[in-house]
Amino acid sequence: MTESFDLQAWLSARRDEVNALLEARLPLPPPGEDPGRLTEAMRYSLLAPGKRLRPVLALGAAQAVGAALTDPVRLAAAAVELIHCYSLIHDDLPCMDDDDYRRGKPTSHKVFGEATAVLAGDALLTLSFEWLAEAAVGVAVLPHPGEERNPARAVALTRAAGALARGAGMWGMVRGQARDLGEPPPDDLDGLEQLHREKTGALFKSALEVGALAAGASPPQLSALEQYGECFGIAFQHADDLSDNDHPQLAEAARARARLLAQNAVEALGIFGDDATPLRALAQVLMLANGSADRS
Numbered sequence: 001m002t003e004s005f006d007l008q009a010w011l012s013a014r015r016d017e018v019n020a021l022l023e024a025r026l027p028l029p030p031p032g033e034d035p036g037r038l039t040e041a042m043r044y045s046l047l048a049p050g051k052r053l054r055p056v057l058a059l060g061a062a063q064a065v066g067a068a069l070t071d072p073v074r075l076a077a078a079a080v081e082l083i084h085c086y087s088l089i090h091d092d093l094p095c096m097d098d099d100d101y102r103r104g105k106p107t108s109h110k111v112f113g114e115a116t117a118v119l120a121g122d123a124l125l126t127l128s129f130e131w132l133a134e135a136a137v138g139v140a141v142l143p144h145p146g147e148e149r150n151p152a153r154a155v156a157l158t159r160a161a162g163a164l165a166r167g168a169g170m171w172g173m174v175r176g177q178a179r180d181l182g183e184p185p186p187d188d189l190d191g192l193e194q195l196h197r198e199k200t201g202a203l204f205k206s207a208l209e210v211g212a213l214a215a216g217a218s219p220p221q222l223s224a225l226e227q228y229g230e231c232f233g234i235a236f237q238h239a240d241d242l243s244d245n246d247h248p249q250l251a252e253a254a255r256a257r258a259r260l261l262a263q264n265a266v267e268a269l270g271i272f273g274d275d276a277t278p279l280r281a282l283a284q285v286l287m288l289a290n291g292s293a294d295r296s
């Protein structure tokens, strides 16, 4: 399977699935039923052309464990994209990075105003945990016709909600953002990587945890996928910085480190067979990118 594996086809199929789910789950309300244009603002950012890398990695983790990509697995994976999208909307606000464009379009606050942009981010963040709760209830209480109730999987999905909260919140992404905004820029690779680990790596790690737990991963499988997610996320951020020429004085060290981390990500998958081919191929792309993140 590895040699003939078509990563672009796999990515495109997973992205299409994620996009279809997001579109179906967040319909535009009829005229007059969207107070403050909240849903319109959520859709504007969420359905803009992002790479869907985090939910796709979550689906890759579920596949690595050998699971079918069932509705609860897909819903859990999509929940990670909601968190990512909220973080982008808030990061773009004037009180943070003050950006005018995101995903090729004017930023949310430019189109809807700051208050609505804040609320759209808040609503995406909370909706994420609503979807995880729905996935857990779905497997425990209301399985699809022909599927058995699976209380153990519901517990795993509850753990997934905890893992996502940890990676997104005060121990992960929000902490990294606070560090980035509140402290002087790092002047060595260790400091830079601490920032990347929190601001970017933590959510990537959570994405892998969510996919793995939703799919019923064993403890060794979960820990291997966590390792993969953290290495991948930090390497991704190094590559993104390198392509933007951020921290030029650390560029050479960061480039070497990104390659090593991508290699570590592949090595973390040693316990898996062919089912982990998509995750291996994604990390190999990062390894070969030689310091430029895949922006396709």
Ligand code: GRG
Binding pocket: 049, 050, 051, 052, 053, 084, 086, 087, 088, 090, 091, 103, 173, 174, 177, 199, 200, 237, 240
């Ligand atoms: C506001 C709590 C809070 C956190 C913000 C995500 C973030 C933290 C800041 C955005 C700016 C930035 C450079 C973050 C690093 C992660 C990153 C490269 C985000 C962009 O992710 P992509 O490339 O974007 O996956 P798409 O649009 O493809 O999803």
